[in-house]
Amino acid sequence: MHSFGYRANALITLGVTVLALMCAMASLSDNLNSPTPSAQVQVLNVNWFQKQRNGNEEVSLTLNISADLQSMFTWNTKQVFVFLAAEYETPKNSLNQVSLWDDIIPSKERAKFLIHTTNKYRFIDQGSNLQGKEFNLTLHWHVMPKTGKMFADKIVMTGYRLPEEYR
């Protein structure tokens, strides 16, 4: 501690190390939070259902997506990334997941919402397996922290079905 530079270096090093420890503790404190999210999706309308020239089928849906993700926010949450995926089984693949919609929720106030929309991303199958297909709509979320570990989870909603015939 015999010179200005020596003390400045010691202070910066200890200061940054202690800051890293504080960030680790902040991230660990997220584990104390037990979130209680809820979600519901209504398929209001199948707008159209066609087979493209390359043999792949495509569906357009109008959806009502409502969710309450407020309990997921902690003091260490920067934003929550949420997306809705259609999940179904085909003879070729045991699980197909197609992302239909996503959004970034920047604050707790905006985490309780009802969104009326057509699918943001196209619902296209690899092939023609969708006629009369039963599928799940799963709402996935990623809780992105200000510092530390990111948590991801989902709610699976079952019981949706596509029409038998093209429209």
Added chain:
Amino acid sequence: MMDWQGQKLAEQLMQILLLAFAAVSFGTGYALGSFQMMMLIYAGGVFLTTLVTVPNWPFFNRHPLKWLDPSVAEKHPKPQQQQAMSLKKKPAKK
């Protein structure tokens, strides 16, 4: 210029102040649910600690070291420049 006691005091003050501000800032931030508050209090604490421990304050030099008087130093002169040069050359050759 700091004496030995002053250096020890500076080191202890630095550690205690930083840890104390870390504890206060984390506690306040967690209680208020504000990450920003934690960072602001901690940044303020780092700044304050810098002001207290880094500059050469007089209270760090209350037990100054007794350097030799010039009269005593004259009795033990430094080696001549030429001798000093030759001594330096030997290690370099190895």
